[in-house]
Amino acid sequence: MTGLLASCGTADGSVEPQAKPGGRSFTVAAAGDVLIHPELVEQAAKDAEATGEGEKGLDFGPTLAGVKPVISKADLAICHMETAVGKPEGPFEGYPEFLVPPQVLTSLKDVGYDTCSTASNHTYDHGMDGVRRTLDVMDDLDLGHAGSARSAKEAESINIRDVKGVKVAHLSYSWESFLNPTSEKHTWALNRLSTEEIKKGEARARKEGAEVVILSVHWGLEHYNEPSVPQLQMAQRLTEETGVDLVIGHHAHVVQPIQKVNGTWVAYSLGNQLARHSSPTGLTEEGAIGWFEFQETTEGWDVKARYRTTLVDIPPEVEDEEEVPDGAVQDLRLVDAQLMLDKPGDLSEERLARYRLAIDRTRGFLYNRGAPGGDGLEQLLLEK
16 A cells, blocks of 8 residues: 655754654645536546446546545545535536536545535535535535535534544635525525634534534635735634634635644645636646644644645547547546656656646645745655
8 A cells, every 4th residue: 555754844943842642643635626517527427438337327436546545545535525416317517507416426435535625606506405415415425524504403513523533623614605595594504704603613613522623715716826815814813813723725726825824724725626627727727635744742733734736637629539649648637746757657758747847836836925944844755
């Protein structure tokens, strides 16, 4: 089995918190938006025909398989499910009111995800039917969820998981929603982002025994690699006024910095985990898996941050599949860029150059607010 390595020590030479004798530890992997566009559904149909697997003629397993070596190794893996799911046989819809195959949730579970945030601007695209169907499928798969609810009572509940003997709560909130509950009695269906609401959620989590609280936030401006002023202001408030232990951001569809704010790691945006926008920019195909190592100390929890660069490989657009040039991408695939460089096989130099670009560019965006200095953000290394 593949192991994971990460260096120790702080970049600025400061003294690390003292480990608690017999202290517990665990790892968290978190990734960006899962946004299933029609081209990804077409790929899943093509793969189901080839594999004979999946459900109702759709198999997302081959598309997602590239991140399994990392995701499956985390003690807790968190995805962001951007949209509502439909019925397995469809019909499905793309932008602007997404309705996607529930089969993708099965594949997310299969690669190792344990729980997902569900609060986004697309949560309510198909009203309460979409919210209920999505959470019902997640429950059937034993895939945790936070951010949306089927009832007022469920909206008050907290997603707490036992992670290597540590009670870890996961909260999820969205800054906006394209469509809002039309009935006053359904305002609880989506968690709306505000400092006060997060304080209430954290208080409930702590009351229920949570020792660590992880927060997913859907915020910021799409396609900007730098966090907006409101993002920066909210990060300050959250890290000053709450005891949240980690903040994971989504919505920009491109990678934004990871930095420590008042001693707490904030990932402003991890980009897309899986998407295929109608007009790919190159940046929308690049993403990051955040890897966070929690160690119990005499003063609480020490958290180290690592990352892994991902890329959605997109085949060239041709009228006939047989016209795809030799050495070009053949199928839509989510890949670990460094792993592709480490095990290049017979990949063309052009393909390898694309992976190097993704790694270099992602590093630049992640470090853009000073994380590699005293914060100690580093690339996660896979044991060879």
